[in-house]
Amino acid sequence: MANRTAIAAKTVELLNAMRAARPLVHNIANYVSMDIAANALLAIGASPAMVHAREEVAEFVAIAGALVINIGTLSASWVDSMKLAAEAAGRNAKPWVLDPVGAGATRLRTDTVKALLPHRPSIIRGNASEIMAVAGGAGAAPKGVDSANTTEEALAFAVSLAKHQRCTVIATGAVDIVTDGERVVKLANGSPVMAKVTALGCALSAVTGAFAAICPDPFDASVAAVGVYGIAGELAAAATTRPGSYRVAFLDMLETVGPENVTASLKVTD
Amino acid sequence: MANRTAIAAKTVELLNAMRAARPLVHNIANYVSMDIAANALLAIGASPAMVHAREEVAEFVAIAGALVINIGTLSASWVDSMKLAAEAAGRNAKPWVLDPVGAGATRLRTDTVKALLPHRPSIIRGNASEIMAVAGGAGAAPKGVDSANTTEEALAFAVSLAKHQRCTVIATGAVDIVTDGERVVKLANGSPVMAKVTALGCALSAVTGAFAAICPDPFDASVAAVGVYGIAGELAAAATTRPGSYRVAFLDMLETVGPENVTASLKVTD
Amino acid sequence: MANRTAIAAKTVELLNAMRAARPLVHNIANYVSMDIAANALLAIGASPAMVHAREEVAEFVAIAGALVINIGTLSASWVDSMKLAAEAAGRNAKPWVLDPVGAGATRLRTDTVKALLPHRPSIIRGNASEIMAVAGGAGAAPKGVDSANTTEEALAFAVSLAKHQRCTVIATGAVDIVTDGERVVKLANGSPVMAKVTALGCALSAVTGAFAAICPDPFDASVAAVGVYGIAGELAAAATTRPGSYRVAFLDMLETVGPENVTASLKVTD
Numbered sequence A, B, C: 001m002a003n004r005t006a007i008a009a010k011t012v013e014l015l016n017a018m019r020a021a022r023p024l025v026h027n028i029a030n031y032v033s034m035d036i037a038a039n040a041l042l043a044i045g046a047s048p049a050m051v052h053a054r055e056e057v058a059e060f061v062a063i064a065g066a067l068v069i070n071i072g073t074l075s076a077s078w079v080d081s082m083k084l085a086a087e088a089a090g091r092n093a094k095p096w097v098l099d100p101v102g103a104g105a106t107r108l109r110t111d112t113v114k115a116l117l118p119h120r121p122s123i124i125r126g127n128a129s130e131i132m133a134v135a136g137g138a139g140a141a142p143k144g145v146d147s148a149n150t151t152e153e154a155l156a157f158a159v160s161l162a163k164h165q166r167c168t169v170i171a172t173g174a175v176d177i178v179t180d181g182e183r184v185v186k187l188a189n190g191s192p193v194m195a196k197v198t199a200l201g202c203a204l205s206a207v208t209g210a211f212a213a214i215c216p217d218p219f220d221a222s223v224a225a226v227g228v229y230g231i232a233g234e235l236a237a238a239a240t241t242r243p244g245s246y247r248v249a250f251l252d253m254l255e256t257v258g259p260e261n262v263t264a265s266l267k268v269t270d
Helices: A005-019 A035-045 A057-063 A074-089 A107-119 A126-137 A149-167 A192-196 A200-214 A216-239 A241-257 A259-265 B005-021 B034-044 B057-063 B076-091 B107-120 B128-137 B151-165 B191-198 B199-211 B219-239 B241-256 B259-265 C004-021 C034-044 C055-065 C076-091 C107-119 C126-136 C152-164 C192-196 C200-214 C218-239 C245-256 C258-264
Strands: A025-029 A046-051 A066-071 A096-099 A123-127 A166-174 A176-179 A184-187 B022-029 B049-050 B066-070 B097-099 B123-127 B169-171 B176-178 B186-187 C024-028 C045-051 C066-070 C098-099 C123-127 C168-172 C175-179 C184-187
Touching: A005 A200, A005 A216, A005 A259, A025 A035, A025 A074, A025 A200, A035 A046, A035 A200, A035 A241, A035 C192, A057 A074, A066 A074, A066 A200, A074 A096, A074 A107, A096 A107, A096 A200, A107 C066, A123 A126, A123 A200, A123 A216, A126 A149, A126 A166, A149 A166, A166 A200, A166 A216, A166 C126, A176 A216, A176 C184, A184 A259, A192 A216, A192 A241, A200 A216, A216 A241, A216 A259, A216 B186, A216 C184, A241 B241, A241 C245, B005 B076, B005 B199, B005 B219, B005 B259, B005 C076, B022 B034, B022 B057, B022 B076, B022 B199, B034 B049, B034 B199, B034 B241, B049 B191, B057 B076, B057 B123, B066 B076, B066 B199, B066 C175, B097 B176, B097 B199, B107 B128, B123 B128, B123 B199, B128 B151, B128 B169, B128 C045, B151 B169, B151 B176, B169 B199, B169 B219, B169 C123, B186 B219, B191 B219, B191 B241, B191 C034, B199 B219, B219 B241, B219 B259, B241 C034, B241 C245, C004 C200, C004 C218, C004 C258, C024 C034, C024 C055, C024 C076, C024 C200, C034 C045, C034 C200, C034 C245, C055 C076, C066 C076, C066 C200, C076 C098, C076 C107, C076 C192, C098 C107, C098 C200, C107 C126, C123 C126, C123 C200, C126 C152, C126 C168, C152 C168, C152 C175, C168 C200, C168 C218, C175 C218, C184 C218, C192 C218, C192 C245, C218 C258
Parallel strands: A025 A046, A025 A066, A066 A096, A096 A123, A123 A166, B022 B049, B022 B066, B066 B097, B097 B123, B123 B169, C024 C045, C024 C066, C066 C098, C098 C123, C123 C168
Antiparallel strands: A166 A176, A176 A184, B169 B176, B176 B186, C168 C175, C175 C184
């Protein structure tokens, strides 16, 4: 387990660097999350763009700081664009984040994730069951795991997937896990109220892209994004727990959250 | 006219049952309403999913508790998916709600509704003019009705459409009508402020899906959904009447509204 | 420079006329802006519709008061619909507004704008760099301008584009420029906080359509839209500067802003 002080210091450094750079984050997002993801990126200090046409995604990836692909509301033509964009990210050495929404729920989702993984995402962010589904589909399910119910199981899948893909994996839940297959950090910030607002997981993937854009190590970028986001979630939950009000407060806190909050509140757990 | 006390009691029962079950509601929604519909479903206690690809809609209907099809922002490929999903709902005996947004305004909308009606929606929810257009297009316009202007006329169309389609019809307005062709309930909850926020009608269709998912009688489910939704609208209007603030307050109240509000405030009218 | 008193009086007249008429504004919007654009139109007193299918756009333009085409989230099939709608606007003598989001950033955007310009938009609204890119692509770049960095340069491009296209051009920024190639009005309302909320520029284009729907002179309509919108932005910034809260306050103020605010606060500058 890495040192809490060192993690907090790195997170503060990356938050400051990201806000100074104001990176352009190219999202191929889902229809539900576009509004909140764009607003979350603006609030935390990055610059969002939502671009999905096959005729322009490759061109746009080249001018963006990072790419975020979210498979929430798929259709065949969007899958084509996702592949082209992921390929362009590789060609241009841009970091990219995969959010495998609903992986495992339908064949289309499983197949889309399979088609995207060879393009080597820098970071994969999902909830526990999505990460387990992606790991299983990639042939990276750890041995001897039969049930999908515990955090420890999600952890094993996340580590195995990260090793297999040589990427960073974020599995979010009550405790958020970040791993690159070697290192593991568990963060316990956030609030159950976050689940009352749609697409806050998708918006975290977008925010992770903002940190990846300015940090050569996707693992450090992921830890920083998850930590800052969770602390903003806690600050908002201290203000309100109602779903409509919470969405407003959360965006406010993404702007407000600062180095002093990270230093005081980052919860690294075992 | 059914008994107000019995209707309120049934509505309380269904609200409690829906929140206990937290049904998965599969929406083929329009682009404008996706965010508010998903957040409304979360706020009232259900679980939303927005899935529209023709490759996966049938598969997803099978795992959902109910399907909601909204034709607000149509295109040809989405119409294909709507037909496949509606057909799958029939095959899997899942209740489904049709929201015929803008029916009658263009040929594409009229044709799309005509193509969907044979797949037997459990519930059709629209405003008065949409319901009249659907009834007319289905050959279910009542005789002797020449004008589209009075509530009584919308009522006659709604009853005729419900009989013809053997489904439940909800016509929303200052007074909301729910009918299965035999029974008619008129509810007078809600607030004019609701019209200041886009897609609150679409979000009601989504919420109706949540009640239909846990109640074998689409008529009872519809009365409960309309009643609870309207009471939340009143509670929010007591807090604010400004459009931005109202949207926030309304989502808050969808979570807050409870059995005691239904018992105290449900307005069944003649 | 036109007289401030006369401009304020005209703006008040058009604001009252627009609210009395409640025009139907047909938007082919981008996915990110649909929610906020529809809610902004409702809040200011117009009636929004989002309709993009190639099978129905021409039919819908004929019943709308104005058309707004926003190229924010393009794809090939949407470009087809945009052309059909723009053509129908010409045929039906309906005013239409072009929002060339990201013009110059990719070839698809440049090509789409080029394909739409011959359909003669009544108004083109963009930020300074978008207007400069559109002017350049249309062969309307003023001579001797090499840099894209100053307001005066954007002004020259805007005037040249307006003359070349015989339309009104709005270039928004810290100072907003409205020109029809002969007349120029510079408005200094608004707030830097507006940039914290995604798609507020897109929503201004939609609101401009509402004014164009009820005013035969696109130049006057544009000045009124920009002025009222900017004043609402200031009123909201007086209430809050946080991004989530600001979005809510801004929609509230779009409803609240009235003739007395225009008379008191419209800032016409040199």
